[in-house]
Amino acid sequence: MLDLYLNQRFAGAVEVDELGAYTLRYADEWLSSSRGFPLSMSLPLAEQAYSGKRVENVLRGYLPESKVVLDSWSKRYRISDPSDPISVLAKVGEDVAGAAQFVPYDENIATAELLIELDDAEIAELIADARVTGGSMPHIERVPRLSLAGMQPKFALHRLENGKWALPAGRAASTHIFKPGRPELDEIERLETALMRAARQCGIPTAEADVMTFGDETTYVTTRYDRLTTDHGIARVHQEDFAQAMGISPGQKYEDDGGPSAAQYVNLIRETSSAPTEDIATFVRLTAFNVAVGNADAHAKNFGLLIAPSEHVRFAPAYDISSLAPYPGFGQELAFSIGGERRYKAIELAHWQKFARRSGLNADEVVAQVHAVWSRVPDVVGDELKRASVDRTVSGPVEELFPSIESRTRMLEQRSTIVPEGPFFTHEQQDPGASGVDLT
Numbered sequence: 001m002l003d004l005y006l007n008q009r010f011a012g013a014v015e016v017d018e019l020g021a022y023t024l025r026y027a028d029e030w031l032s033s034s035r036g037f038p039l040s041m042s043l044p045l046a047e048q049a050y051s052g053k054r055v056e057n058v059l060r061g062y063l064p065e066s067k068v069v070l071d072s073w074s075k076r077y078r079i080s081d082p083s084d085p086i087s088v089l090a091k092v093g094e095d096v097a098g099a100a101q102f103v104p105y106d107e108n109i110a111t112a113e114l115l116i117e118l119d120d121a122e123i124a125e126l127i128a129d130a131r132v133t134g135g136s137m138p139h140i141e142r143v144p145r146l147s148l149a150g151m152q153p154k155f156a157l158h159r160l161e162n163g164k165w166a167l168p169a170g171r172a173a174s175t176h177i178f179k180p181g182r183p184e185l186d187e188i189e190r191l192e193t194a195l196m197r198a199a200r201q202c203g204i205p206t207a208e209a210d211v212m213t214f215g216d217e218t219t220y221v222t223t224r225y226d227r228l229t230t231d232h233g234i235a236r237v238h239q240e241d242f243a244q245a246m247g248i249s250p251g252q253k254y255e256d257d258g259g260p261s262a263a264q265y266v267n268l269i270r271e272t273s274s275a276p277t278e279d280i281a282t283f284v285r286l287t288a289f290n291v292a293v294g295n296a297d298a299h300a301k302n303f304g305l306l307i308a309p310s311e312h313v314r315f316a317p318a319y320d321i322s323s324l325a326p327y328p329g330f331g332q333e334l335a336f337s338i339g340g341e342r343r344y345k346a347i348e349l350a351h352w353q354k355f356a357r358r359s360g361l362n363a364d365e366v367v368a369q370v371h372a373v374w375s376r377v378p379d380v381v382g383d384e385l386k387r388a389s390v391d392r393t394v395s396g397p398v399e400e401l402f403p404s405i406e407s408r409t410r411m412l413e414q415r416s417t418i419v420p421e422g423p424f425f426t427h428e429q430q431d432p433g434a435s436g437v438d439l440t
Contacts, residue, residue, distance in 0.1 A: 002086055002093065004039060005101040005109050006030070007236060008171070011039070013105065014059060016086050022056040025049040035309045039100060040240050041272050042247030045311075054247035059085040061244040061301070062096045065151045069134040094145035095156070095174055098226050098307070099238035110170035113233070115158055117166045123157070124215030127180045130155055146174060149241070149250070149301060150320075154179045156224070158234070173234045175227050179220045185327055187394040189220035192322045194381070194388035194395075195293055196222075201380040202373045204286050205317040211388060225317045226306075238307040239316055242268060243300040253299040255336040260300055262287070262336050266359040272305060272313045279315035284366055286318050288373040291334070291344045292405050293381060293398060294325035299335035326397040345401070348408045367412055374409040378402040 001015040004024070011030040016022045024043055030036050031045055038045050040058045063085055064070060074082040077091040093102030094110065103109050118126075130153040146168070148154050156174035157165045168174050181189045189211050196209040208223035226239045242260070243253050245268060252259040260268075266280055273279040283303070290298045297320070304316035324330045333342040339351030339358070352370050356363035382402070385395040 001105040002090060002102045003105050003109070005103060006037065006039065006238060007035070007099045008101070008109065009033070009035070010109075011036070014055065014086060014102070016056075016084065021051055022053075022059065022086070023049050023051040024055045024058075037238060037307050037309050037311050040247070041245045041268075041305060041307065041313065053249075056085065057247055057249045058240070058244045059089065061149060061241060061250055062093070062100070062102075062147055063088055063149060064134065064147065065149070065250055066134040066153070072133055089147070092145050092147040094170075095168060095172075096147045097149060098240060099236035101236075112170050113172040114169040115160065115166035115172050116169065117160070117164055118157070120214045123165055123178075124217040126155060127178065127214060127217040127219045130178070130180050131182065145169070148177065152179055153182070173227055173236055175224055175234055177222050177224060179222070181218065181220070184329070187326075187391050188322060189218060190388045190390045191326070191385075191394055191398070192220050192320075194384040194390055195295070195321045195323060196318070197387070198293075198377070198381045198384040199286070199289050199318055199321050201384075202285065202289055202376050204282060204289060204373075206321065207317050207319045222319065225319070239304050240307065241301045242303040242305070245272065245305050246300070248300065250301060253301045253335070260336065261358075262338060262355055263359040265300075265303065265336070266361065269315055270360075273315060274312045275314060280361070281365075281369055282315055284361075284369045285373050287338070288370040289377065290321070291338065291347050292374055292377045292401065293321075294323040294332070294344050294401060295321055296324045296330070296332055296334050296344060297322070302335075323398050325401060326394040345404060349411045349414070352412075371409060371412045374405050374412065377405055 001013055003010060004012045004014055009030065010027055012024060012026040014022065014024050024039065026045055031047060036045060042054050043050050043058060070082040070088065073079060073088060073092060079087050079091065081087050089102040090104050096102070101109060134153045146156055148156060154177055156177050158168040158172055159175045160166055179189065181187070193209045193211050196206045200206045207225045210221050212219055212221045226237045228235045228237050242265065243250055246260060246264070248259065251257060255261055265283065269279050269283055270276045287298070302320045304319070306314045306316045324332060332344070334344055338347050339354030341347050341351045349367065352366055353363045356366040382399060385398065
């Protein structure tokens with residue numbers, strides 16, 4: 001059994017029985033608190049316990065998908081069953097995505113911060129090591145009890161006020177995620193930095209991203225948007241990915257694998273967001289950007305929700321924006337179709353209109369949002385590729401997409417040249433979104 005803490009407050013417990021059924025029960029004091037919020041939108045606050053695959057899927061969503069990392073942890077921590085998320089989170093659940101912390105029921109949550117400062121040589125060693133071990137840090141004597149979801153090699157550190165870096169432990173939270181480049185994805189750290197910056201210029205909120213060098217090693221570094229600097233230090237902000245919010249397995253993150261469709265993504269935002277009109281518009285812009293640059297790996301774990309007290313929910317800033325155009329050895333079809341089309345080079349006006357109809361959206365508004373992004377992509381992406389010094393062997397295939405985008409943008413202009421003033425939804429709905437919210 002694990003105790004669940006949210007924002008350092010006891011919120012409930014999770015356990016698995018001898019038959020393999022996972023259960024979550026929220027604590028009475030958390031249910032009655034004005035600061036309460038759910039672990040997941042797929043597991044709303046309720047007095048009755050939740051049991052079954054949804055609980056297991058949400059817990060599994062906190063863990064790496066890399067077998068290399070899980071096997072390394074299994075050896076280090078003597079985890080008899082690394083496929084059991086509770087067994088793994090008992091060892092690495094102290095610092096995960098969002099405000100959640102998982103602590104063995106017979107232990108107290110850490111109250112003291114421990115930060116182990118690292119020099120550039122030590123960070124360079126972590127970067128090189130992550131390419132082999134996925135970020136499990138097998139050579140670090142005191143490993144943070146920290147877990148990062150996903151397939152890519154990565155690790156997280158805490159940035160100190162003096163600009164130095166440290167391994168976080170105890171109550172301390174990581175503040176930045178490091179993703180080293182991979183041999184099969186040449187220049188990916190520079191490419192991802194450029195595209196994250198370009199997306200922001202297209203009106204899409206994104207996490208801060210940069211390329212940093214430590215010794216002889218270069219890595220992509222992104223600021224965690226689920227961490228907030230306060231007068232009392234670094235606070236955790238709760239978030240979850242769309243797979244968790246839908247209660248589905250990480251193995252269902254692609255539509256082809258039984259995962260969500262574009263319309264289901266829109267419906268999730270519509271049903272959960274405190275400002276659905278604004279957040280759906282952002283999702284459309286982000287999807288348009290992904291199509292334009294060939295980000296074929298924008299799946300259910302690469303979109304997120306921010307969850308604040310009183311269940312104030314917003315679409316999270318974009319993360320993991322890249323392009324597979326320079327890497328033909330990887331699948332070139334989108335993680336989910338747009339109007340029935342998965343080939344990003346083939347998506348045009350009719351597909352966006354069909355997407356709008358299937359999603360219950362105003363087609364003119366969708367087209368206008370797509371136009372607003374596509375009309376800017378060639379200039380802003382081109383500029384950011386140069387700014388990030390992306391090698392021509394990688395930037396070239398991305399820039400080769402621009403003539404087609406310009407042609408398809410002109411097709412959009414035949415339908416709409418201005419942003420419509422009508423409702424974004426086909427059937428006008430009330431948007432309860434308040435702009436300001438205390439996330440902690």
